[in-house]
Amino acid sequence: MPIGEFDLIAQYFAGLTPDRDDIRLGIGDDAAVVSVPPGQELVIAVDTLVAGVHFPAGTDPRAIGHKALAVNLSDLAAMGAEPAWALLALTLPEADEAWLAAFAAGFGRLARDSEIALIGGDTTRGPLSVTVTVHGRVPEGQALTRSGARPGDAIYISGGLGAAAAALASSDSPADSEARQACRARLDYPEPRLALGQALCGLASAAIDISDGLLADLGHLCRSSSAGAEIDVDAVPRHPALTQLVTGDDVAWYDWPLAGGDDYELCFTVSGEKEPKINMLTETLGIALTRIGRITAGEGLVLQHADGGGYQAHGKGYQHFAPQS
Amino acid sequence: MPIGEFDLIAQYFAGLTPDRDDIRLGIGDDAAVVSVPPGQELVIAVDTLVAGVHFPAGTDPRAIGHKALAVNLSDLAAMGAEPAWALLALTLPEADEAWLAAFAAGFGRLARDSEIALIGGDTTRGPLSVTVTVHGRVPEGQALTRSGARPGDAIYISGGLGAAAAALASSDSPADSEARQACRARLDYPEPRLALGQALCGLASAAIDISDGLLADLGHLCRSSSAGAEIDVDAVPRHPALTQLVTGDDVAWYDWPLAGGDDYELCFTVSGEKEPKINMLTETLGIALTRIGRITAGEGLVLQHADGGGYQAHGKGYQHFAPQS
Numbered sequence: 001m002p003i004g005e006f007d008l009i010a011q012y013f014a015g016l017t018p019d020r021d022d023i024r025l026g027i028g029d030d031a032a033v034v035s036v037p038p039g040q041e042l043v044i045a046v047d048t049l050v051a052g053v054h055f056p057a058g059t060d061p062r063a064i065g066h067k068a069l070a071v072n073l074s075d076l077a078a079m080g081a082e083p084a085w086a087l088l089a090l091t092l093p094e095a096d097e098a099w100l101a102a103f104a105a106g107f108g109r110l111a112r113d114s115e116i117a118l119i120g121g122d123t124t125r126g127p128l129s130v131t132v133t134v135h136g137r138v139p140e141g142q143a144l145t146r147s148g149a150r151p152g153d154a155i156y157i158s159g160g161l162g163a164a165a166a167a168l169a170s171s172d173s174p175a176d177s178e179a180r181q182a183c184r185a186r187l188d189y190p191e192p193r194l195a196l197g198q199a200l201c202g203l204a205s206a207a208i209d210i211s212d213g214l215l216a217d218l219g220h221l222c223r224s225s226s227a228g229a230e231i232d233v234d235a236v237p238r239h240p241a242l243t244q245l246v247t248g249d250d251v252a253w254y255d256w257p258l259a260g261g262d263d264y265e266l267c268f269t270v271s272g273e274k275e276p277k278i279n280m281l282t283e284t285l286g287i288a289l290t291r292i293g294r295i296t297a298g299e300g301l302v303l304q305h306a307d308g309g310g311y312q313a314h315g316k317g318y319q320h321f322a323p324q325s
Numbered sequence: 326m327p328i329g330e331f332d333l334i335a336q337y338f339a340g341l342t343p344d345r346d347d348i349r350l351g352i353g354d355d356a357a358v359v360s361v362p363p364g365q366e367l368v369i370a371v372d373t374l375v376a377g378v379h380f381p382a383g384t385d386p387r388a389i390g391h392k393a394l395a396v397n398l399s400d401l402a403a404m405g406a407e408p409a410w411a412l413l414a415l416t417l418p419e420a421d422e423a424w425l426a427a428f429a430a431g432f433g434r435l436a437r438d439s440e441i442a443l444i445g446g447d448t449t450r451g452p453l454s455v456t457v458t459v460h461g462r463v464p465e466g467q468a469l470t471r472s473g474a475r476p477g478d479a480i481y482i483s484g485g486l487g488a489a490a491a492a493l494a495s496s497d498s499p500a501d502s503e504a505r506q507a508c509r510a511r512l513d514y515p516e517p518r519l520a521l522g523q524a525l526c527g528l529a530s531a532a533i534d535i536s537d538g539l540l541a542d543l544g545h546l547c548r549s550s551s552a553g554a555e556i557d558v559d560a561v562p563r564h565p566a567l568t569q570l571v572t573g574d575d576v577a578w579y580d581w582p583l584a585g586g587d588d589y590e591l592c593f594t595v596s597g598e599k600e601p602k603i604n605m606l607t608e609t610l611g612i613a614l615t616r617i618g619r620i621t622a623g624e625g626l627v628l629q630h631a632d633g634g635g636y637q638a639h640g641k642g643y644q645h646f647a648p649q650s
Contacts, residue, residue: 024468025468028471029470029471029549030370030400030403030404030533031368031370031400033367033368033369034366034369035367042367043356043357043358044357044410044445044458045355046412047447050449050451050452051451052451075355079356085369087370089456120369120371121371122373122456125378126375126376126377126378126454127375127454129416129449131414131456133369133371133414133458135369138358140360143349146353147354208355224354
């Protein structure tokens with residue numbers, strides 16, 4: 001099978017991603033043609049996963065297919081966008097049919113769950129790498145951004161953090177316990193918070209997805225908002241699987257949730273008068289939403305323990321969140 | 326400089342690509358936000374260039390930047406679309422500032438000329454590869470496709486073919502003559518036929534850009550249109566630089582223009598009553614548009630000499646255009 005003929009590769013995806021009424025022309029021409037309804041804006045993101053960098057060589061191709069789409073959908077979630085269309089640029093050392101079928105299955109399952117259609121792509125021969133471009137829609141002017149946080153806004157986190165970092169730290173060992181398997185699943189099959197992102201439009205003042213680690217990403221949000229933040233490091237929600245592996249005496253208890261990355265939860269800010277609505281969201285969406293601190297008028301992040309004591313940082317991600325010079 | 330922070334990489338592109346009124350949010354958030362005017366549809370394409378596959382290692386990074394955008398713009402041209410926005414996913418073995426500056430200069434110059442804005446991207450560490458996603462606009466229902474050719478339609482080619490193939494065939498040798506330098510420029514700095522593509526909306530019945538070679542790409546067009554084609558192999562326009570390097574006695578006189586690829590000219594079909602308008606286009610756009618044959622009700626491509634004799638194919642691309650089983 002020649003590589004480079006995306007219409008052939010696309011056969012592996014046939015029927016795996018949804019049809020949509022807004023697609024005038026899908027895979028098989030020089031480009032796809034789509035329509036955007038009046039009153040809607042388009043949200044566009046691209047992310048690349050490289051073998052040996054973003055996933056270990058030998059990772060289940062189903063997981064690679066899932067994650068390549070998931071990390072992009074997570075960007076749409078952080079903008080409050082509803083997924084619409086994806087394009088896939090796949091670079092493969094060889095055309096391995098079993099690999100492609102498993103990759104397509106992982107990609108396709110998440111695509112169906114997210115109602116995002118594959119409308120085009122490219123296939124090239126080379127070192128394994130996957131670039132996905134995603135398109136979503138938001139009502140005009142309603143996209144969530146990183147730049148809207150104001151001093152006094154509360155900072156929230158969805159779900160629990162640190163499990164993917166735990167899996168990364170032990171990726172050479174077998175997942176020999178239920179907790180380790182749960183951590184591995186978080187690393188391989190992140191679930192983008194799409195419903196939450198859309199629900200936060202009009203509620204959150206700013207949002208970002210946690211891909212590089214909470215502190216790094218909250219640092220981005222603060223810089224974009226020209227603000228600082230105070231964080232209660234004990235309030236940061238740990239993923240249940242993490243709490244089975246490490247305790248508060250372990251440096252990883254702080255490092256992995258704060259700096260580990262690969263969580264793909266949302267970090268968002270909310271002004272005081274809108275906080276009651278956040279509590280309602282927890283119920284309607286069934287997602288834990290935990291307040292971990294507040295935006296300040298300062299620069300950079302101040303980390304404290306619940307008892308008010310300062311927190312000493314150890315983890316790898318910490319150089320990211322120093323105030324920018 | 327860390328790789329992975331696209332806002333840092335984006336500094337190399339600052340001011341190099343145009344601002345546009347339809348961009349609500351550009352580089353620096355989780356995703357870009359753009360708007361599409363009512364009555365317009367969106368045309369989207371993605372293409373990857375891999376070092377050692379699509380360009381020789383050691384290629385001038387300025388040429389890589391140009392070509393990575395150009396091959397994508399050529400897809401927009403083939404759809405008749407007007408360029409709007411691009412995203413860049415760049416995988417680099419190391420952050421080499423001189424390389425990045427030259428790459429950005431090549432990308433940026435073509436972006437300005439094409440009025441396409443860079444609105445987002447991703448940067449990862451790994452083997453050199455460049456994936457660009459482009460977005461263009463067409464009036465609703467007006468996009469050119471591969472599937473509209475009808476028996477009797479004339480087949481046209483823009484410009485001249487074969488020069489990039491000549492450069493590829495001698496890419497190990499120095500470009501020691503003006504003709505060889507011109508061929509090399511065609512390979513490294515292809516010029517997407519954007520104005521022509523837009524002018525062909527409402528005129529051409531089908532169109533495709535010539536990236537894999539005329540016969541391969543015309544084969545795609547014919548299959549999409551459920552038709553065949555008769556080609557006069559002597560009428561196929563040769564690039565002027567090619568005519569200085571080879572003569573009609575040389576197998577390359579036929580092979581390079583017919584099967585060489587990397588030309589990024591447009592191949593399009595026109596019904597009889599619209600052919601006079603094509604001649605006018607040649608004048609208004611200053612681009613040679615040459616009739617090379619006609620669409621037939623058959624299957625596959627029939628190649629003939631001007632004197633009516635059958636043509637025996639030699640070239641590498643010929644397996645592509647056999648009728649699909």
